[in-house]
Amino acid sequence: MKNIILTGDRPTGRLHIGHYAGSLKRRVELQNSNKFDQIFIMIADAQALTDNFDNPAKVRSNITQVALDYLAAGIDPLKTTIFIQSQIPELTELTFYYMNLVTVSRLQRNPTVKSEIEMRKFEKSIPAGFLCYPISQAADITAFKATTVPVGEDQMPMIEQTREIVRRFNSVYKPVLTEPNALLPENDACMRLPGTDGKAKMSKSLGNCIYLSDEAEEVKEKIMNMYTDPSHILVSDPGHIEGNTVFTYLDAFCTDCHFEEFLPEYNNLDELKAHYQKGGLGDVKIKRFLNNVIEEELRPIREKRKELEKNPEIIYELLKKGSLCARKTACETLDEVKRAMQIDYFAEGRTSF
Numbered sequence: 001m002k003n004i005i006l007t008g009d010r011p012t013g014r015l016h017i018g019h020y021a022g023s024l025k026r027r028v029e030l031q032n033s034n035k036f037d038q039i040f041i042m043i044a045d046a047q048a049l050t051d052n053f054d055n056p057a058k059v060r061s062n063i064t065q066v067a068l069d070y071l072a073a074g075i076d077p078l079k080t081t082i083f084i085q086s087q088i089p090e091l092t093e094l095t096f097y098y099m100n101l102v103t104v105s106r107l108q109r110n111p112t113v114k115s116e117i118e119m120r121k122f123e124k125s126i127p128a129g130f131l132c133y134p135i136s137q138a139a140d141i142t143a144f145k146a147t148t149v150p151v152g153e154d155q156m157p158m159i160e161q162t163r164e165i166v167r168r169f170n171s172v173y174k175p176v177l178t179e180p181n182a183l184l185p186e187n188d189a190c191m192r193l194p195g196t197d198g199k200a201k202m203s204k205s206l207g208n209c210i211y212l213s214d215e216a217e218e219v220k221e222k223i224m225n226m227y228t229d230p231s232h233i234l235v236s237d238p239g240h241i242e243g244n245t246v247f248t249y250l251d252a253f254c255t256d257c258h259f260e261e262f263l264p265e266y267n268n269l270d271e272l273k274a275h276y277q278k279g280g281l282g283d284v285k286i287k288r289f290l291n292n293v294i295e296e297e298l299r300p301i302r303e304k305r306k307e308l309e310k311n312p313e314i315i316y317e318l319l320k321k322g323s324l325c326a327r328k329t330a331c332e333t334l335d336e337v338k339r340a341m342q343i344d345y346f347a348e349g350r351t352s353f
């Protein structure tokens with residue numbers, strides 16, 4: 001069996017460091033591991049419209065932003081097919097057939113959908129399209145026969161829902177579809193990177209994100225204002241590292257080499273944590289260190305992004321080519337699906353009903 005990756009993001013804003021730590025960095029590593037036969041990354045504009053249908057301009061303009069973030073972070077279009085969801089109508093067709101295999105109550109029980117319904121105050125009147133987006137996500141994944149879906153933890157219920165649809169399809173019709181596995185970040189801090197204000201979720205509306213495209217000064221300002229330990233008032237006070245955003249970010253990004261380079265009086269993060277807990281280590285010092293660590297990670301991304309921004313027509317061509325290529329694969333799967341469902345009336349060799 002081939003090893004195939006499919007993953008994606010909604011184009012509702014530029015990508016931030018949470019996307020990067022939670023999934024994008026890993027995707028680049030997987031891409032460069034050469035262990036996969038095919039890799040698809042999808043810009044999920046149709047899914048973004050399920051809760052932004054009244055703001056198409058936002059979705060449209062963020063397609064290029066997300067593509068720029070991908071390329072700047074190291075996604076290589078020679079190894080990975082980047083495409084736009086809405087340009088593959090076969091995905092919508094698959095969604096419609098899969099809808100028969102899922103109940104409304106199962107969708108309402110999906111934990112991610114449930115919390116999004118609350119967040120968007122959809123409780124009284126849920127748009128049908130929104131409720132069904134996990135089905136469309138199953139179509140995205142299965143159209144490419146993906147075996148591996150590298151995502152953040154919040155996407156686990158979508159993968160589970162996809163697996164259920166695959167099992168049901170394969171048992172009702174024919175074993176055509178592949179059950180995917182989620183691939184989560186190995187590092188706990190990467191999986192749940194909080195906002196700079198310490199709040200659990202990074203979100204544009206909370207203004208607590210560090211974007212991959214932020215200038216160095218903006219990043220520094222955000223880090224210097226980062227939430228730490230409110231009870232750590234004097235440098236001499238013992239500090240807490242649990243729930244301390246600076247340490248969570250260090251857990252996600254720093255290596256022993258960073259200490260050698262920027263903070264040689266410590267050998268590693270454990271030593272720094274121990275000193276902070278004992279007292280005598282100020283927040284400014286750990287924030288400056290974090291800024292150096294993050295800057296080392298973001299500088300090359302930012303520079304590459306600036307280069308790419310100069311030629312938007314290259315991005316456009318690349319997405320067009322990627323979408324054509326992805327469509328071919330989705331068409332093949334849809335053909336198999338229709339054959340399995342006995343709705344391939346005019347296919348070659350099928351001359352009777």
Ligand code: TRP
Nearest residue numbers: 006007008009010044047137140
């Ligand atoms: N739901 C994902 C997100 O919000 C985006 C997405 C759409 C996706 N289809 C997908 C992710 C298929 C992985 C696989 O980020």
